[in-house]
């Protein structure tokens with residue numbers, strides 16, 4: 001079974017003369033444990049692809065299946081609980097870390113767990129473990145403003161992973177980092193794909209980072225043109 005199955009996905013923003021076709025008949029299948037890159041020029045549809053898979057951007061046509069659950073077929077399927085699926089199956093990592101500024105590193109991770117109904121003390125234990133595993137054990141009580149870019153991005157990764165999602169979606173996760181921190185983030189994603197058996201889709205412009213992916217997809221003008 002695939003973790004992500006997208007078939008003939010088309011996304012048209014707007015209507016009439018101002019309509020923009022951001023994705024046209026794009027298909028992609030990713031297995032559990034696979035780390036894949038999505039490359040392409042600015043405006044080619046990479047973020048649209050990721051947010052459609054991420055259940056935050058309704059496809060116009062085509063089908064999306066996440067971890068065996070059909071979620072879209074000519075738009076969202078009726079009766080689909082998008083919020084719940086997002087919470088239970090997906091983890092997001094963005095270019096800017098999006099940490100909550102008035103929560104500590106530990107609390108930023110705890111909040112993702114508490115949303116999924118862990119008690120406060122369970123959440124605290126798991127957040128401490130996760131941050132420790134990302135070499136942030138000494139930064140638990142720091143606020144985001146007191147973290148380096150690489151540290152903040154690792155906290156954001158810990159938060160995305162907190163619920164062991166089947167699918168991790170990362171939009172340029174290394175763009176704001178220097179080469180060394182960027183490489184460390186990629187090594188970490190690789191390890192996570194393997195250990196948690198998660199499918200990880202990484203949008204990147206960053207040609208320094210393309211080693212280590214299992215497969216590379218190229219997006220051009222809304223079309224997935226090559227799958228090497």
Ligand SMILES: Nc1ncnc2c1ncn2[C@@H]1O[C@H](COP(=O)(O)OP(=O)(O)OP(=O)(O)O)[C@@H](O)[C@H]1O
Pocket residue numbers: 013014020021022040041042043044045046047048049
């Ligand atoms: N909300 C929106 N409304 C209208 N058009 C949009 C919207 N979001 C994206 N687009 C258009 O859809 C196309 C694809 O955008 P998308 O953000 O997916 O590209 P991208 O490959 O992620 O680009 P970048 O590398 O710059 O982030 C672009 O032409 C963009 O202008």
Ligand SMILES: [Mg+2]
Pocket residue numbers: 046047048171
């Ligand atoms: Mg984008």
